[in-house]
Amino acid sequence: MVHSPFKGVIPALVTPFKDGEVDEKAFVALVERQIAGGVHGLVPVGTTGETSTLSHEEHMRVVELCVKTAAGRVPVIAGAGSNSTDEAIMLVRHAKTVGADAALVVTPYYNRPSQEGLYRHYEAINNAVQLPVFVYNVPGRTGVDISNETLARLSKLPNIVGIKDATGDLTRISVQRLMCGDDWVLLSGDDPTALGYMAHGGHGVISVTSNVAPDACAAFMNACLQKDWDKGLYWQDRLVRLHKALFLDSSPAPTKFALSHLGLCSEDVRLPIAPCAQAVRPTILDAMREAGLE
Numbered sequence: 001m002v003h004s005p006f007k008g009v010i011p012a013l014v015t016p017f018k019d020g021e022v023d024e025k026a027f028v029a030l031v032e033r034q035i036a037g038g039v040h041g042l043v044p045v046g047t048t049g050e051t052s053t054l055s056h057e058e059h060m061r062v063v064e065l066c067v068k069t070a071a072g073r074v075p076v077i078a079g080a081g082s083n084s085t086d087e088a089i090m091l092v093r094h095a096k097t098v099g100a101d102a103a104l105v106v107t108p109y110y111n112r113p114s115q116e117g118l119y120r121h122y123e124a125i126n127n128a129v130q131l132p133v134f135v136y137n138v139p140g141r142t143g144v145d146i147s148n149e150t151l152a153r154l155s156k157l158p159n160i161v162g163i164k165d166a167t168g169d170l171t172r173i174s175v176q177r178l179m180c181g182d183d184w185v186l187l188s189g190d191d192p193t194a195l196g197y198m199a200h201g202g203h204g205v206i207s208v209t210s211n212v213a214p215d216a217c218a219a220f221m222n223a224c225l226q227k228d229w230d231k232g233l234y235w236q237d238r239l240v241r242l243h244k245a246l247f248l249d250s251s252p253a254p255t256k257f258a259l260s261h262l263g264l265c266s267e268d269v270r271l272p273i274a275p276c277a278q279a280v281r282p283t284i285l286d287a288m289r290e291a292g293l294e
Contacts, residue, residue, distance in 0.1 A: 004161075004162075004183075004185050004203070005041075005075045005101065006041060006075060006077065006101075006102060006132075006134075006161070006162065006185050006187070006203070006204070007040060007041075007185070007203040007204040007225065008039070008040025008041065008203075008204045008218070008221045008222070008225060009039050009040055009041075009204060009205055009207050009210050009214075009217045009218050009220070009221035010039065010040055010041035010042065010043055010077065010187065010204060010205070010206045010207065010210075011034050011039055011042060011043065011206075011207050011208075011210035011211055011214065011217075012043045012046045012047065012048040012049065012189075012206050012207060012208055012210075012211070013027075013030060013031070013034070013042060013043060013044050013045075013046075013048065013049055013066070013211065014030070014048055014049060014050075014211055014252050014255055014256055014259065014265070015027065015044075015045065015049040015050050015051075015054065015058075015062055016030065016256075016259075016265035016266060016268075017266060017268040017269070017270065018265075018266055018268065020268075022054075022058050022061065022062060023265060023266065024061075024065060026264065026265040026266075027062065027065060027066075027069075027265075028065065028069050029264065029265075030211070030259075030264060030265065031066060031069045031070060032069065033214060033264070034210065034211075034214045035070065035073055035074060036214075037210075037214025037215040037217075037218055038214065038215060038218035038219075038222070039074060039210055039214050039217070039218055040074060040075075040204065040218070040221070041074050041075045041076070041077060041101075041204075042066055042070055042074055042075075042076050042077070043076075043077045043078075043079060043104055043206055044062050044063050044065075044066040044076065044078060044079060045059050045062050045063060045078065045079035045080075046079040046104055046136075046206070047079075047106075047138070047141065047251070048208050048211070048251060048252045048255065049062065049079060049252075050252065050269065050270055050273065051079050051081075053270040053271070053272075053273075059079075059091070060091075060094050060098075063076075063078045063079075063094065063095055063098055063100060064098045066078070066100075067098050067099045067100055075101035075102065076099075076100045076101050076102075077100070077101065077102040077103065077104050077134060077206075078091075078095035078100040078102070078103050078104065079091075079103075079104050079106075080092045080094075080095050080103040080104065080105055081104065081105045081106030081107075081108075081136060082106075082108070083108035083109050083110055083111050084108075085108075085120075085121050085124050085125070088105055088108075088121070088125055089124065089125055089128045089129060091103070092105065092125055092128070092129045092131055092133065093128070093129050095131060096129055096130070096131040100131070101132070102131060102132035102133065102134060102161070103129075103131055103132070103133050103134070104133075104134045104136050104164060104206075105122065105125060105133055105134065105135060105136060106136040106138065106141075106142060107121075107135065107136065107137055107138070107139075107142050107144050107145075107146050108121055108142070108144070109141065109142035109143060109144070110142075110143065112143050112144050113144060115146070115147055115149070115150045118144070118146050118150055119150050119153055119154060122135060122154050122157070122160055123154075123157060125159070125160075126154075126157040126158065126159040126160050129159070130159060131159060132159060132161040133159050133160050133161065134161065134162050134163060134164050134185070134187065135151065135154065135160065135162070135163045135164070136163075136164045136166070136189065137163060137164065137165050137166065137167060137189075138164075138166035138167070138189060139167060140166075140167075141166075145167070148172060148175055148176045148179050148180075149179070151163060151176060151179070151180055151184075152176075152179040152180050155179075155180035155181060155183075155184050161183070161184070161185050162184055162185025162186060162187060162203075163176070163184070163185070163186060163187065164187045164188075164189040164206050165186070165187070165188060165189055165190070165197070166188075166189030166190050167190070168190045168192070168193050170193060170196045170197060170200055173186060173197060173200040173201060173202060174200050174201060177200070177201045185203050186201060186202040186203050187202065187203060187204050187205060187206050188202055188204070188205040188206070189205070189206050190205075191205060191207050191208060191209045191239070191243040191246075192240060192243040192244060194207070194220075194221075194224075195220075195224065195229075195232055195233065195236045198221075198224040198225075198232070199224075199229065204221060204225075205221065208243075208246055208247075208251065208252070208255060209239060209242055209243050209246060211252075211255050211258075211259060212242065212246070212255060212258045212259060212262070212288065212291075212293065213239065213242060213288075213291050213292070213293055216235060216238060216239055216291055216292060217239065219231075219235055220232060220235035220236065220239060223235060238290065238291055238292065239291050241286070241287040241290050241291075242284075242287040242288060242290065242291045244287070245280070245283050245284045245286075245287035245288075246258065246284070246287075248277075248280040248283060248284065249274075249276050249277045249280050250273050250274065251273075252269065252273070253267070253269050253273055253274065253275055253276040253277075254276050254280065254284055256268070256269055256276070257275070257276035257281060257284060258284055258288055258293075261285065261288070262293065
């Protein structure tokens with residue numbers, strides 16, 4: 001694990017829109033801001049990137065643009081999930097073709113596969129494309145929860161290298177770490193519990209909040225990586241209200257509102273996500289000020 005490039009704070013990037021189209025200029029500027037802020041990697045076209053409402057052409061273009069802009073300065077983990085195994089393979093294959101360093105593949109949603117079906121889904125991807133793959137477990141969105149036992153089976157496959165765990169359940173990480181071995185990469189997908197996740201042996205966080213506060217999130221994660229828990233707690237206290245505020249409405253609407261307030265992109269989202277509710281905007285602005293943003 002000590003040799004893995006996948007660690008630290010890795011923002012789950014928003015996909016900015018302008019006049020109904022992907023705003024490529026704003027996206028490039030957001031990537032540059034993240035890298036300047038000290039993040040350790042990038043995730044384009046994940047849930048926060050509104051991948052479910054991007055066309056295949058838009059999805060692939062955003063991945064390509066992220067890889068091109070990062071230019072090897074930090075690793076890129078491209079969102080490539082689907083509830084169709086063939087489609088997921090296609091997206092992972094594209095990520096490899098354009099130079100992404102890994103792919104993030106969510107557990108298939110809506111069709112609710114069994115644990116055996118989940119294993120075979122990732123096994124098929126492993127066999128089809130030679131690229132590191134992270135399992136993304138977010139049962140609150142997908143309707144299915146991948147078990148530690150299934151992850152232990154997957155960890156034996158050469159291209160399945162780790163997990164993004166967005167369950168917020170800190171009890172499973174220690175057992176998973178023991179079951180999957182030292183090379184298994186453990187990334188939190190839940191900003192509010194990332195401090196605890198790191199203390200349980202995690203290696204980083206795929207972060208929504210980093211979109212808004214990359215410098216602070218990088219400082220927080222650097223403290224955790226150095227096992228400086230007092231400093232980590234300091235940054236946790238600075239950021240925790242922002243972590244929560246960015247989910248007061250359907251994500252990523254609050255994050256795009258915050259970025260719009262900072263003048264970094266429009267707050268446009270795509271249906272069925274609606275613009276951030278007026279009622280929660282003052283709370284988001286207060287949380288931003290508490291995190292040191294204006």
